[in-house]
Amino acid sequence: MENQLVEVDQLKIRFPVRDGKRKSYITPVDHVSFTIRKGEVLALVGESGSGKSTIGRTLVRILDPTEGSISVEGQNINHIKGRELRKYRGKAQMIFQDPFGSLNPVRTVEKHVTFPLKKYRGCRGAELDKEIDSLFKRVGLTPVSEMRKKYPHELSGGQRQRLAIARTLAANPKFMVADEPTSMLDVSIRAGILELLNELKHDMNLSYLYITHDLASARYFGDRIMVMYGGKVMEIAESKTLIQKPLHPYTQLLLAATPGSSSELELSSLSNEAPDLSEGRQGCPFAHRCPLATNICKEEMPPLEGTAESEHFVACHHAGGDFKEAFNLIQ
Amino acid sequence: MNVELGKTSQPIGKKHSPLNRIYNFLLPLFANKKATVGMIIFLVFVLAAIFEPWIAPYDPNAAIFPPSQAPTAEHIFGTTNTGKDVFSQFIYGARSTIVVGFGAGILTTIIGLTIGLISGFAGRIVDSILGFVTNLFLVVPGLALLIVIEAYLENASPYMNGLIIALTGWAWGARVFRSMTFSLGSRDYVTAAKLSGESNLRVMFTQIAPNMVSVIASNIMYASLAAILADSGLAFLGLESVSSVSWGTMLYWAKGSGALLNGSWWWFLPPGIGIALVGMSLVLMNFAVDQITNPRLRQQIRRKHNG
Amino acid sequence: MDKNEPVLELDDVSVSYDSPAGAVQAVNHVSMKIYPNTIVGLVGESGSGKSTLANAIMHLLKGNARLTSGKVKVMGQDIYSMGDKELRQFRWNRMSMVFQSAMNALNPVLNVEAQMVDTLRSHRKGMSYKAARKRSRELLELVSIDSKYLRAFPHELSGGMRQRIVIAIAVALEPDLVIMDEPTTALDVVVQRSILDKIRDLQKTQKFAILLISHDFSLVTELCSSVAIMYAGRLIEKAHSETLDTEESHHPYTQGLMRAIPKLTADDVVIEGIPGNPPDLVDLPVGCAYHPRCPFAYENCRSLRPELHEVRDGLVECHLYEKSGS
Numbered sequence: 001m002e003n004q005l006v007e008v009d010q011l012k013i014r015f016p017v018r019d020g021k022r023k024s025y026i027t028p029v030d031h032v033s034f035t036i037r038k039g040e041v042l043a044l045v046g047e048s049g050s051g052k053s054t055i056g057r058t059l060v061r062i063l064d065p066t067e068g069s070i071s072v073e074g075q076n077i078n079h080i081k082g083r084e085l086r087k088y089r090g091k092a093q094m095i096f097q098d099p100f101g102s103l104n105p106v107r108t109v110e111k112h113v114t115f116p117l118k119k120y121r122g123c124r125g126a127e128l129d130k131e132i133d134s135l136f137k138r139v140g141l142t143p144v145s146e147m148r149k150k151y152p153h154e155l156s157g158g159q160r161q162r163l164a165i166a167r168t169l170a171a172n173p174k175f176m177v178a179d180e181p182t183s184m185l186d187v188s189i190r191a192g193i194l195e196l197l198n199e200l201k202h203d204m205n206l207s208y209l210y211i212t213h214d215l216a217s218a219r220y221f222g223d224r225i226m227v228m229y230g231g232k233v234m235e236i237a238e239s240k241t242l243i244q245k246p247l248h249p250y251t252q253l254l255l256a257a258t259p260g261s262s263s264e265l266e267l268s269s270l271s272n273e274a275p276d277l278s279e280g281r282q283g284c285p286f287a288h289r290c291p292l293a294t295n296i297c298k299e300e301m302p303p304l305e306g307t308a309e310s311e312h313f314v315a316c317h318h319a320g321g322d323f324k325e326a327f328n329l330i331q
Numbered sequence: 332m333n334v335e336l337g338k339t340s341q342p343i344g345k346k347h348s349p350l351n352r353i354y355n356f357l358l359p360l361f362a363n364k365k366a367t368v369g370m371i372i373f374l375v376f377v378l379a380a381i382f383e384p385w386i387a388p389y390d391p392n393a394a395i396f397p398p399s400q401a402p403t404a405e406h407i408f409g410t411t412n413t414g415k416d417v418f419s420q421f422i423y424g425a426r427s428t429i430v431v432g433f434g435a436g437i438l439t440t441i442i443g444l445t446i447g448l449i450s451g452f453a454g455r456i457v458d459s460i461l462g463f464v465t466n467l468f469l470v471v472p473g474l475a476l477l478i479v480i481e482a483y484l485e486n487a488s489p490y491m492n493g494l495i496i497a498l499t500g501w502a503w504g505a506r507v508f509r510s511m512t513f514s515l516g517s518r519d520y521v522t523a524a525k526l527s528g529e530s531n532l533r534v535m536f537t538q539i540a541p542n543m544v545s546v547i548a549s550n551i552m553y554a555s556l557a558a559i560l561a562d563s564g565l566a567f568l569g570l571e572s573v574s575s576v577s578w579g580t581m582l583y584w585a586k587g588s589g590a591l592l593n594g595s596w597w598w599f600l601p602p603g604i605g606i607a608l609v610g611m612s613l614v615l616m617n618f619a620v621d622q623i624t625n626p627r628l629r630q631q632i633r634r635k636h637n638g
Numbered sequence: 639m640d641k642n643e644p645v646l647e648l649d650d651v652s653v654s655y656d657s658p659a660g661a662v663q664a665v666n667h668v669s670m671k672i673y674p675n676t677i678v679g680l681v682g683e684s685g686s687g688k689s690t691l692a693n694a695i696m697h698l699l700k701g702n703a704r705l706t707s708g709k710v711k712v713m714g715q716d717i718y719s720m721g722d723k724e725l726r727q728f729r730w731n732r733m734s735m736v737f738q739s740a741m742n743a744l745n746p747v748l749n750v751e752a753q754m755v756d757t758l759r760s761h762r763k764g765m766s767y768k769a770a771r772k773r774s775r776e777l778l779e780l781v782s783i784d785s786k787y788l789r790a791f792p793h794e795l796s797g798g799m800r801q802r803i804v805i806a807i808a809v810a811l812e813p814d815l816v817i818m819d820e821p822t823t824a825l826d827v828v829v830q831r832s833i834l835d836k837i838r839d840l841q842k843t844q845k846f847a848i849l850l851i852s853h854d855f856s857l858v859t860e861l862c863s864s865v866a867i868m869y870a871g872r873l874i875e876k877a878h879s880e881t882l883d884t885e886e887s888h889h890p891y892t893q894g895l896m897r898a899i900p901k902l903t904a905d906d907v908v909i910e911g912i913p914g915n916p917p918d919l920v921d922l923p924v925g926c927a928y929h930p931r932c933p934f935a936y937e938n939c940r941s942l943r944p945e946l947h948e949v950r951d952g953l954v955e956c957h958l959y960e961k962s963g964s
């Protein structure tokens with residue numbers, strides 16, 4: 001499989017938490033494996049507490065993995081440091097959710113891209129000037145001459161996110177983590193940003209890990225969708241398949257809850273309990289909310305199973321069960 | 332598209348002459364009345380300190396005039412009981428007071444900033460060591476420590492005083508800078524800068540520190556004020572070389588010679604008012620610091636002034 | 639009460655406030671009516687004036703914002719001619735509001751029961767403490783929360799539970815109108831859906847009118863019978879929500895928004911953003927505020943402000959519909 005760009009194997013991330021005097025651990029990401037091909041968008045969908053942002057931040061090594069391995073272009077990046085880490089970051093970049101928070105308020109627009117251009121492309125003088133110009137044109141920050149000397153607060157939300165994208169492109173990356181890049185933008189602006197990311201994917205053969213809570217945009221932008229709950233992978237499939245033939249009860253619930261799904265499911269008295277993230281938890285994290293759950297679900301985490309040719313993998317003891325009927329029964 | 336939007340934003344990129352830049356930079360000082368008053372007072376004293384040999388009519392140490400004279404046309408602040416001209420002493424005192432005050436203020440801030448940035452950024456172990464040292468300096472009673480050091484040094488010059496004040500007074504600033512570094516360090520743009528390949532040192536000084544400029548400036552102002560007060564206090568207690576001319580030593584001599592008892596108000600009022608005025612000017616200028624350093628506020632002011 | 643008397647009547651309402659950059663007209667001559675037992679959606683982007691309008695209806699304008707023209711009538715009574723005391727009584731008894739952030743709407747140092755009892759007793763004179771406690775229990779049941787949480791403090795509850803409690807408090811006094819300002823925006827999809835279903839249930843049984851403010855088009859069309867769309871402080875379209883999916887004849891902005899949202903279930907997904915950015919309220923374009931972003935704009939749009947035209951049984955503020963509606 002030489003066209004795999006990112007290979008994540010049995011990734012586990014653990015954080016200490018202090019509960020009064022006792023120190024304990026939570027594992028927001030627990031034995032997660034997936035791959036991203038060159039030029040592919042893997043959409044990672046989940047609610048808060050699913051571990052999706054933690055995975056994103058670990059892939060660009062803002063956070064460190066506890067166990068398992070992450071390799072990018074065959075290089076294991078689990079424990080790289082210093083110069084090697086900085087070199088890796090030229091390959092792997094990240095777009096943040098809050099476009100204003102990810103820009104330095106006292107720096108002008110062009111200052112945000114000059115450092116990475118110098119560092120990763122060795123641009124100097126007139127060449128630097130030209131590169132800034134073409135970079136801003138590429139992301140649609142025009143007219144360029146007017147934009148360059150502005151400060152972030154003078155830009156609109158969409159322009160800020162375009163600048164953040166320009167900064168990541170300056171490093172000449174092969175792989176990008178986009179952590180809910182449109183969720184803080186106005187509706188009319190979102191599509192434009194997604195379109196831009198899509199164009200960049202085609203033009204530069206970029207790969208993305210697109211983190212979102214919105215299945216509709218995941219389906220639009222993602223080639224494949226991975227659904228997570230409580231730190232574990234529930235289901236991975238090609239976007240269209242996942243939306244049309246979801247096998248996992250959680251995916252079905254998520255689909256039914258998404259506005260515009262015209263689902264008949266009545267959820268008004270559904271419990272809103274958050275998943276348990278404590279270390280050493282057992283069974284399927286969704287079991288306590290799942291209408292199909294049986295004893296085995298609470299004791300044993302089902303493995304992620306499927307066939308390689310269908311590329312549809314699901315981790316459920318009761319995959320494909322009639323979720324709606326079961327759900328309406330227990331209500 | 333959006334030609335309309337372009338109009339509202341300021342064409343900052345278009346004015347590049349250095350004069351314009353300085354004007355734009357200092358505009359907030361003039362836009363804010365309190366700050367204007369503060370700056371005028373401050374400038375008067377700075378000018379006095381720079382041009383003291385020309386402004387002061389006599390040698391401040393020449394005891395050649397009739398003693399204990401009330402203000403006259405020749406001696407506008409009167410004379411001391413040994414026949415020195417108070418006005419000349421006042422002008423000469425301005426220099427040492429301001430140099431010591433500002434020097435100590437800036438030095439304190441530099442030490443505090445460096446320690447604050449490092450402990451806010453470098454990780455748990457370094458942070459706990461530096462935190463311990465900072466706390467140590469916080470709990471040691473400042474003035475008492477100064478008095479002990481001064482008594483040991485005997486007859487320190489005002490500049491030595493300034494240095495000691497700076498070396499003992501940085502802890503408050505360090506605390507403030509440390510917590511600011513913590514909060515700014517967790518912002519997304521700092522993470523993004525690291526992802527752009529910037530080293531920790533670079534992130535500290537080019538991403539975090541510029542966002543603290545207003546706090547740095549405030550810290551300089553207040554530290555200078557504290558240094559002026561501490562220096563004058565020490566001198567007043569006689570813990571500074573009594574032959575030097577500063578507002579503190581003027582007060583020391585005035586008190587020692589019973590100026591308060593025999594009603595020589597012209598002797599102790601000028602240095603006292605001088606200290607109060609310099610202190611007040613610093614506090615007043617501080618009102619405009621935020622507007623100078625925050626690009627958003629700066630542009631609002633510019634917009635109002637330029638049309 | 640007469641079924642045809644509107645619960646809420648806005649007549650030519652304008653709100654403006656001063657900003658460092660100049661006067662801002664946040665709401666610009668908005669008129670609308672909401673009838674009993676209906677859910678009306680109010681959609682707009684940030685800066686469209688939708689939240690300011692909500693605050694104006696509640697007489698809760700903040701800072702230097704003020705009503706510069708028009709009348710706000712709730713149940714036939716002019717909100718802006720009431721005295722302070724009268725208004726306070728009126729506010730929770732006849733109309734109430736659910737804010738976006740439940741954490742800010744709840745008092746962090748009081749437990750759930752105390753907050754509910756407080757609200758009940760300060761608006762219902764003569765309600766005994768015992769009766770208020772009993773009512774709080776009922777209200778929690780109403781929003782499907784176990785009564786063991788009566789003793790809980792806000793920080794001990796999940797975001798979804800907090801928002802349910804805020805909704806319970808809003809309907810506690812059986813108001814005629816509930817304004818909901820982005821009630822589920824900060825919540826996860828599944829929680830959001832369960833709360834919307836709860837709101838729908840409550841509305842069906844209690845029959846109050848809801849003004850639901852949101853930026854999420856698909857959410858509003860699912861829940862509301864009719865939708866009002868705001869852009870740059872103006873109400874630019876009123877339509878029945880089912881026509882949004884089926885009909886083409888809408889304001890160009892509405893059409894643009896519909897195209898900008900990826901559809902979950904459609905076979906082929908193509909989306910298309912609206913070019914440009916939302917306008918600066920300090921310096922609005924001449925003519926129609928939307929013209930710099932509008933693909934159909936012609937001379938009139940750049941010079942003349944359009945009027946509301948009848949299109950089917952809705953209204954659209956656009957020059958394209960000048961003649962008789964297409």
